[in-house]
Amino acid sequence: MKSFIKITSVLVLMIVLVSCTTDRRSRQVQYMGDTDMYNSVPYDTYSADHPIFKDGMSAQLPVEGTIAIGKVPYDYPNNEAGYQLAKDSLRSPLKFKAPLDSIYRVSKANITQGKALYNIYCATCHGLKGDGQGDLVKNEKFLGVPNFKDRAITEGSIYHVIMYGRNMMGSHASQLNAKERWQVTHYVEQLRNDMLK
Numbered sequence: 001m002k003s004f005i006k007i008t009s010v011l012v013l014m015i016v017l018v019s020c021t022t023d024r025r026s027r028q029v030q031y032m033g034d035t036d037m038y039n040s041v042p043y044d045t046y047s048a049d050h051p052i053f054k055d056g057m058s059a060q061l062p063v064e065g066t067i068a069i070g071k072v073p074y075d076y077p078n079n080e081a082g083y084q085l086a087k088d089s090l091r092s093p094l095k096f097k098a099p100l101d102s103i104y105r106v107s108k109a110n111i112t113q114g115k116a117l118y119n120i121y122c123a124t125c126h127g128l129k130g131d132g133q134g135d136l137v138k139n140e141k142f143l144g145v146p147n148f149k150d151r152a153i154t155e156g157s158i159y160h161v162i163m164y165g166r167n168m169m170g171s172h173a174s175q176l177n178a179k180e181r182w183q184v185t186h187y188v189e190q191l192r193n194d195m196l197k
């Protein structure tokens with residue numbers, strides 16, 4: 001009986017000693033021989049001092065000239081010269097020449113999609129009709145929004161302004177992908193033509 005008490009108290013003491021350590025986050029006793037089961041072998045994401053790559057970082061830049069899937073490069077610079085160049089020379093890839101037709105057209109489906117996107121992203125300032133009387137303007141929250149019919153804009157300049165913004169208007173490049181920007185562009189042209197009729 002005495003030895004039973006001795007053995008039990010030694011066991012309890014051991015458990016207490018093993019459990020009461022200051023660092024509760026790390027394991028104190030590892031039962032398995034292979035410590036790789038506990039300790040991760042790979043390098044942490046974005047850790048410096050990575051031995052494989054030259055610059056010691058695990059996050060690598062894409063190879064020069066790579067284009068991400070779905071991204072369309074835009075080479076016109078974000079300045080006044082770039083704006084002018086886009087205005088004069090940038091043309092929409094959505095226009096097609098129908099058979100037996102000399103005029104370039106945009107499909108109804110693209111215009112419909114452009115309208116839906118315009119009403120979400122642009123109408124708050126520019127108004128549903130493009131007259132510059134959006135809700136933000138009516139409530140005097142945003143000023144200086146032009147009526148599209150008063151501006152000599154082209155498909156190239158509209159696209160450029162969606163890409164980079166202009167003065168008080170911010171860029172909408174992150175909300176709309178390249179195709180959507182063209183769809184909105186054509187809807188803006190349509191609104192403008194309707195007002196000029």
Ligand code: HEC
Nearest residue numbers: 121122125144145146151153157158161166167168169172
């Ligand atoms: C927060 C308000 C606001 C929103 C939202 C907005 N705009 Fe504008 N937009 C402006 C203002 C202000 C100007 C006048 C900029 C200037 O020329 O000083 C402008 C100007 C323009 C012009 C004329 C630029 C030129 O070349 O003269 C176009 C085209 C245009 N916006 C298209 C859009 C389209 C398309 C959207 C939606 C994708 C949009 N805007 C969203 C405020 C806005």
